């Protein structure tokens with residue numbers, strides 16, 4: 001992984017290796033973010049990242065294999081950090097942070113996995129546990145793009161879309177909250193969730209590619225080639241991209257009308273498009289929000305590492 005050095009300094013203002021692992025504020029911890037394709041791990045000394053690690057998620061082998069792989073990755077991290085005093089773990093899907101359980105993930109296929117119990121029994125260490133997107137929001141708000149902001153929506157757009165919501169400084173931890181990807185934006189298309197018209201049917205990487213392929217008979221994958229073709233003057237690419245932006249704005253306009261965030265942080269794979277995504281979303285949002293305050297729109301600062309770093313914060317919070 002590329003940026004541990006700069007991130008270290010961003011998080012703690014200290015260079016790696018300056019921490020005293022025996023002081024409570026500099027205790028060593030490990031953290032793991034379980035994704036659909038990869039598991040990302042960090043070793044932390046206090047809030048300083050001293051190592052990044054990555055493993056494939058064996059999703060094709062079924063949910064039990066993924067649970068085993070999670071335990072094995074935690075073991076691997078603890079081998080690298082034998083003085084670690086807590087574990088942070090974040091997972092996708094429907095997650096009960098307080099009960100310590102992964103309730104359901106359509107992507108991975110597991111049901112009711114009591115991760116906190118499993119990892120605590122296996123390692124003998126306290127475990128900070130939660131939802132990957134809420135963890136990403138926590139990291140962005142602690143030392144990323146939303147630092148110091150009380151009313152924030154962190155919305156990663158990748159193969160799915162969901163939101164971590166901060167209202168008047170409080171993180172909304174309700175396990176059913178934040179499903180902005182399943183707001184009906186009127187697309188008329190059937191969503192993987194079974195409903196019709198969800199934002200995810202028009203604005204995720206795979207759905208942008210699918211809509212472009214349907215219009216043009218192409219067989220591209222992901223949103224990036226659509227953005228590239230739009231830049232090269234392809235009108236079909238511009239149309240599909242603009243429909244995605246317009247519908248993201250439609251969902252955000254509903255959120256803004258209800259909760260009035262000062263700041264919206266767009267993360268996930270699609271955020272790498274930068275202004276190519278933000279500018280049309282912002283223009284549509286301004287058009288739709290006639291009198292409401294239009295929030296600032298930015299891309300995430302921590303990129304792919306946000307959820308993993310959020311897991312690190314949760315590990316620190318779990319320290320005895």
Ligand SMILES: [Zn+2]
Pocket residue numbers: 181182191192193194195198200
């Ligand atoms: Zn849906």
